Amino acid sequence: MTQPPHDEQTASSPEELREQVEETRQSLGKTVEALAAKADVRAKAQEKAADVKQQAAVKAGELKAKAAEVAHQVQDKLPEPVKDKAAHTADQARARTAQVGHLLQEKAPEPVRQKAAQGARAARDNRALLLAAGVGAALVWLACRRGKG
Numbered sequence: 803m804t805q806p807p808h809d810e811q812t813a814s815s816p817e818e819l820r821e822q823v824e825e826t827r828q829s830l831g832k833t834v835e836a837l838a839a840k841a842d843v844r845a846k847a848q849e850k851a852a853d854v855k856q857q858a859a860v861k862a863g864e865l866k867a868k869a870a871e872v873a874h875q876v877q878d879k880l881p882e883p884v885k886d887k888a889a890h891t892a893d894q895a896r897a898r899t900a901q902v903g904h905l906l907q908e909k910a911p912e913p914v915r916q917k918a919a920q921g922a923r924a925a926r927d928n929r930a931l932l933l934a935a936g937v938g939a940a941l942v943w944l945a946c947r948r949g950k951g
Contacts, residue, residue, distance in 0.1 A: 862930070869934040876940050
């Protein structure tokens with residue numbers, strides 16, 4: 803049998819020995835659980851991914867709200883003739899897009915039609931990103947105009 807370390811007392815009775823063994827088991831169990839948690843890299847990676855995803859969702863919501871606010875501010879600052887011209891240009895663009903879409907359906911080969919449909923779906927699915935890019939372009943345009951004026 804091995805000698806106990808100098809800083810531990812030896813049990814003077816079988817009951818004390820049982821208590822020491824039970825305490826040692828509990829301590830060892832906690833240590834094993836802690837080591838297992840540290841060694842579970844996959845679980846840690848999944849937790850980190852979930853955290854990053856949550857943070858990205860929050861940030862995306864903030865950016866979407868900010869983009870809408872900036873877009874509203876930009877619209878408020880535009881003179882009426884510019885707003886009217888933009889609306890007219892947008893209407894013309896929609897009409898031309900419809901014409902091109904119709905021609906595409908008639909003349910384009912099937913793979914091209916599929917890619918065009920895929921691009922349209924991507925644009926619809928990423929409206930917020932496209933809106934943010936448009937707002938950014940408008941802000942750059944406004945900043946350039948202020949710099950010249």
